[in-house]
Amino acid sequence: MDSARRWNGWGHPDTDYPLPAEALLFLHQKLGAATPLPEVGLDAVVETVPPSRVEAHPLLDTGAEPRIRHARGQSLPDWLAMKSGLYGCFPDAVAFPENRDQLVELLTLAREKRYCLIPYGGGTSVAGHINPRQQPMPVITVDMGRMNRLIAIDKESQIATFGAGVAGPALEAQLRGQGYTLGHYPQSFELSTLGGWVASRSSGQQSLHYGRIEQLFAGGKLETFDGCLEIAPIPASAAGIDLRELVMGSEGRIGILSEVDLRISPLPEKEAFYVAFLPSWDQGVAVVRRAAQQRIGLSMLRLSNPLETYTQLRLAGHASAIALLERYLRLRGNRVGTGGAEGATLLTFGITGSRSQHGATLRQLKKLIRQGRGAYVGTLLGKRWQHGRFRFPYLRESLWQQGYMVDTLETCTPWSNVTPLMHAIETSLREELADEQEEVHVFSHLSHVYPQGSSIYTTYLFRAAQTPAATLERWQRLKQKASRVVVEQGGTISHQHGVGKDHAPYLRTEKGEYGVQRMAQICGLFDGQQQLNPGTLLND
Amino acid sequence: MDSARRWNGWGHPDTDYPLPAEALLFLHQKLGAATPLPEVGLDAVVETVPPSRVEAHPLLDTGAEPRIRHARGQSLPDWLAMKSGLYGCFPDAVAFPENRDQLVELLTLAREKRYCLIPYGGGTSVAGHINPRQQPMPVITVDMGRMNRLIAIDKESQIATFGAGVAGPALEAQLRGQGYTLGHYPQSFELSTLGGWVASRSSGQQSLHYGRIEQLFAGGKLETFDGCLEIAPIPASAAGIDLRELVMGSEGRIGILSEVDLRISPLPEKEAFYVAFLPSWDQGVAVVRRAAQQRIGLSMLRLSNPLETYTQLRLAGHASAIALLERYLRLRGNRVGTGGAEGATLLTFGITGSRSQHGATLRQLKKLIRQGRGAYVGTLLGKRWQHGRFRFPYLRESLWQQGYMVDTLETCTPWSNVTPLMHAIETSLREELADEQEEVHVFSHLSHVYPQGSSIYTTYLFRAAQTPAATLERWQRLKQKASRVVVEQGGTISHQHGVGKDHAPYLRTEKGEYGVQRMAQICGLFDGQQQLNPGTLLND
Known part of the structure; x- marks a missing residue:
């Protein structure tokens, strides 16, 4: 158990990325002023942990705190539960096996005593993978963190x-x-x-x-x-x-x-990240598609749509840098959008490998950027991306503190469907809370490209409602609507987050009734009594 | 049914690659003079086809010739059976579905009447995939050749x-x-x-x-x-x-x-194949391993060991070209081996892609070749490889006609095990027929390289015995010995030929009893009555 971690949010308590004042102003404009939801302390949650249903065993820790710390992942519903203290369900015990023998012992114990086991890594799931659910069988969460050596x-x-x-x-x-x-x-x-x-x-x-x-x-x-x-x-x-x-x-x-x-x-001889701007979404897509299909030796490629481009620049809060950039782009015939669907798209890319491959790859991509009438702006913003690449989850915390909820959805689909599906997902989210007169701020990027298609990664922000329960309801409406659009319009329910419990209901549309049935049967070959992470993946 | 195909061997009857006189001389030296096995005609085999056990059905052809033509693949046991006319077993009927509806109809028919179905593509298996076996259930081979459109x-x-x-x-x-x-x-x-x-x-x-x-x-x-x-x-x-x-x-x-x-x-802008020689096996392996691990953008990489290098040059029968090559290599400090483990190794490689990628890739590989003290000899031999890339199965026919049997074995293993495993396989084959005073001529190449390891492709030649049955016995001893070495010493039983019936007994060592049991159970989820290609893959 890593007690140096935030118990009800992301990451290390001493790491913070506060929102710049300008970012807040931007959110006020887009979504209106917001009120943060109340948060309860760890002590209050400890009070709510029920007695464990497992028998004492040297490998099992039934203390309240480890059970709290292993009850939830990092999805928005998890955050709502953790911060409001309304967990709903806790594992009955947590085990921290130190070697294979102890792991085997836990499996034997589970078999004998009819316990469920939930394997737990970093607890970073955003789809409910590791959440125990209410059920008659006691649940042991198996924290694998001590088996960590080369x-x-x-x-x-x-x-x-x-x-x-x-x-x-x-x-x-x-x-x-x-x-x-x-x-x-x-x-x-x-x-x-x-x-x-x-x-x-x-x-x-x-x-x-x-x-x-x-x-x-x-x-x-x-x-x-x-x-x-x-x-x-x-x-x-x-x-x-x-x-x-x-x-x-x-x-x-x-x-x-x-x-x-x-x-x-x-270790690579050289690794660097670069940024360019393309004048429109379609020209940006054409560049990244060609780069993928020509197998240009990049290590990273990320294309933000105009609204994500604009939002990122505003949230970063560097007004002077934006002005400078605006001026530069205008000289090159491009412009940053003003919040609509038009405007420049930000292309971030990385090259990793030998020095000689590096130069050749950079030349190839620059050629595509020129063909797309784009503007290559060098490594400065690329370095900023690299520096902040794992920062986004911390930003969620800062947004939360201001009463703004943020969540992401992701999928993957063939190129011919990328732009239509992205628009369909964004529209479904943008309009979903209209009956409550609530705005949803939605933007997307492509971050994993293949010769045959691309992932689509959509971020959406909305205001907290007056209570955690009402906020959860908003999220459920958004998530359900967009998830249905994803699978009904030819995307996978997840390109990288996995299925967990939150995506399980949509798997049938993607894989077919037949495919899901076989998946369930295959799991059944290994675990006939549904003792291993039940409810995850299969909605069973 | 493609009646333009050889019914008891490989490919088109009008395509032939006779052995040059020098090649025959070489085989006489290595293995001794050989006597071809007798061959029977198609008419004689027709006489041996038993009555079909299936009921008449518009989709089923129960004629003797299609049943003969779909009874065997292209393994050495298949050739022995086809050419001697001792088939042992034929499908009861052959179906040639023209669309999905007819395929579904065949599945329904099989379910109702309790028939086995064997899907059949080109019949090119060298591991017994499509051979029917003696069993109570009638067998329909499903030739998919008419479902062939874009x-x-x-x-x-x-x-x-x-x-x-x-x-x-x-x-x-x-x-x-x-x-x-x-x-x-x-x-x-x-x-x-x-x-x-x-x-x-x-x-x-x-x-x-x-x-x-x-x-x-x-x-x-x-x-x-x-x-x-x-x-x-x-x-x-x-x-x-x-x-x-x-x-x-x-x-x-x-x-x-x-x-x-x-x-x-x-379609690629440019594709070409090149040849170089490295002074020793170890230096050749170092070059291909580095090329794979540095992800140099090649499309093909094949390293023949010294004996394969020597054998290929001899079998090609161009004495003058060899002499020229010898002279050239000697000038560069290399030499062609004389049949032992020492001597130059032939490196054939291909580059496929854009013109600009082509030049950069060629430079990168040439650098590695220089570092390995090798000699790059250009595109001439590369073109020859390209021209003859699908010729080897025809050469088998020419060897057969002279009484020489040829078979291949292949595996894949991590780099640290590539050379030890290759030597172990070659040694096991080379010594296996010593008690009969029979030589086995064995050589290998690496043809599919990965950053983590390589395939090993071993060819072995030996003389036919006096009868097909005695020849089959020689093959069985060789195959069993080498296959056991492969799986017991860390290789896969097949990198590219598949499992079929011939490799099924070795799968347990590779995948474990547990792994194979799960594979069988998964097949059982789709086919509870073992009606689909039974005996293949699982040795059941």
């Missing part, structure tokens, strides 16, 4: 083996000491763990270079009720079903990863 | 949909007409089909650029006993189990693919 490294083959509970920074630090990197940087990097990345099919900000976790996960050990499913890290095979694929995306439903073999890379 | 193409998203029965050349021709390519070129390209590639996790010669079929297969329709499992071609998703992964490698055990969505590419 176990082996084969430098010739660039394969490293880690305990599955290692969090991003500790993983990278251990690899860097040997001259290597994994290169997996989801926005939750500071807290999320290797096991969680694998179990929920995570994607990092530099997946264009390093690959998604699907490409990085080479093999490992899954501890299950029937023993250990051991998968050798063979680089490629045509021998039947790829067992790694049963583990990835299983979200704790079939077992708990104890060790993970990873495909690692030497 | 159904849809989304150029913006670079996704094309084909009937699953389309063979390599027809697929490429239809894409080329639109300016696109799939770029999947297994050695069986001329005959093998899209559905077969997906079901057996095929890998093409240019997978380094285009990816394995795993990366090219975007979605599609799997017709099953319980209806159609439809998988949308979403570029990436974190939504639970990736259903594509249930289809890939399923080898006909869960359903029959009717349509396949593919990730396609525009």
Whole structure:
């Protein structure tokens, strides 16, 4: 248990990103003045924790605080629950296994005593993966954080083996000491763990270079009720079903990863991030699509739509920098939008690799930017992006303190559907609270591009209602509406956040009744009594 | 049914690659003079076909010739059976569905009448995938060859949909007409089909650029006993189990693919193949490993070990060219080996892409070759490789006619195990027939490289025994010995040929008893009565 973490929000208590005054002004203009929701203290929550239903056992901690700290993830409903103290449900105990033997012991215990087990990595899910639910079977949350060491490294083959509970920074630090990197940087990097990345099919900000976790996960050990499913890290095979694929995306439903073999890379010679502006959304999309389809060797590519571009510049609060930028862009025939659908789009991109590859890649992308009548503005804003790449979750806290709720939705779809789906999602959110005369501020970016299509990442802000319950209701309306649009109009219900409990109802539209049925049956092969993370992934 | 095909061997009857005299001399030296095995005519085999056990049905052809033509694949045991006329087993009927409706009708018929179905693409398996076996249930082979059309193409998203029965050349021709390519070129390209590639996790010669079929297969329709499992071609998703992964490698055990969505590419601006020589195996391995780990943008990379290098040059029969090459290499400090483990290694590589990427990539690889004290010899031999890239199966025919058997084995393993495993495989084969005083000529190459490891592709030649049965016995000893070495020493039982019936006994060592049990259970979810290609993949 990491008591240095905020117990009811994101990250480290000593890290804060307050909103600049100008950002607040902007939100007032867009959404109206807001009133923060009340927050309760940890002591008050402790009072609400019911007695544990598990028998005492040396591996189980039934204290109130660890149970509180493992009851919720980082979704907006989780924040509403944590800050209002209305948790609803807690695990009956938390276990902190230190090795495979203890993990196996926990599985044996669960089998014998009929307990549920919820594997817990960094608790960063924004889709309800690790939340226990009300049910007759007692629930043990298995915090994997102590199984966090580099176990082996084969430098010739660039394969490293880690305990599955290692969090991003500790993983990278251990690899860097040997001259290597994994290169997996989801926005939750500071807290999320290797096991969680694998179990929920995570994607990092530099997946264009390093690959998604699907490409990085080479093999490992899954501890299950029937023993250990051991998968050798063979680089490629045509021998039947790829067992790694049963583990990835299983979200704790079939077992708990104890060790993970990873495909690692030497530390890059050079890595830098750059920014350009394109005069319109369509021209921006054309550039990123071409860059993906021409397989230009970038490591990151992010295209903010005009409203996100405008909002980011306003929220950053550097009025003088914006003015300067405006002037520069106007000289080049572009302009920053004023809050509508028109205006410049911000393109942030990264290059990672050898020095010689670096130069060639930069030239190729600059050529595309010129063809799109865009303006390359160098590394200054790119450095700012890099510096703030894991900051967004902290900004949520600052917004919350001002009474503004922020949430994100993400999907992926083929190129021919990217812009229509983005507009459909944004429109569905923007109009949903009209009957309450509430504005919703919605903007999007593309952040993971493929030759065949792109992810769409949509952020929406709205005001807290008068109570946590009424605010939750607003969120539910928004989330349901947009999620239905996503799956009904050809997107996946998640490109990178996973399914959890919040997305499970939409999986049937995406995968078909048949596909979901098979997924459930496959989980059933490993866990016939639904003791492993029930309710997650399958809405069962 | 393609009656323009050889009924008891590979490919088109009008295509022949006779052995040069010098090649024969070489084989005499290495293995001794050989006597060809007798061959029977098609008419004689027709006499041996038993009555069909299926009821007459408009979709079923119970004629002897189609049943003969669909009874065997292209493994060495298949050749021994076909050429000797000792088939052992034939399907009871062959169906040639022309559309999804007819395919569904066949599934319904199979369910009602309790027939087995074997999906059949190009019949190019070298591991017994499509061979019917003796069993009480009648067997229908489903030849997918008539479902071979381009159904849809989304150029913006670079996704094309084909009937699953389309063979390599027809697929490429239809894409080329639109300016696109799939770029999947297994050695069986001329005959093998899209559905077969997906079901057996095929890998093409240019997978380094285009990816394995795993990366090219975007979605599609799997017709099953319980209806159609439809998988949308979403570029990436974190939504639970990736259903594509249930289809890939399923080898006909869960359903029959009717349509396949593919990730396609525009035709490359430039494609060329080059050759270099490295002074030793270890230096050659170092170059290809670095090229893979530095992600140099090659499309093909193949490193022949010294004995393969020497054998290829000798079998090609161009004595004067070899002499010239010898002289050139000696000037550069290298030399062609003389049949032992020492000597130059042949590196063949391809570059596919834009003109500007081409030049940069060539420079990068040449630098590595120089660092490895190698000699770059340009495009001449590269063009020869390209010209003969699908010729090897025809050479088998010429060798057969001289009484020499040839077979191949392949695996994949991490870099740190590549050279030890290659030596172990080669040694196991080379020594296996010593008690019969028979030589086995064994050589290998690496042809699919990854940052974490490489495939190993081993070719072995030996003399036919006096009878087909005694020759089969020699093969069985060799195959069993080497296969056991592969899985016991950390390789996969197949990097690209699949499991079929021949590799099924070794799957347990590779995937574990547990892994194979789950694979069997998953197949059982789709096919509870074992009516779909029984015996393949699972040794059941």
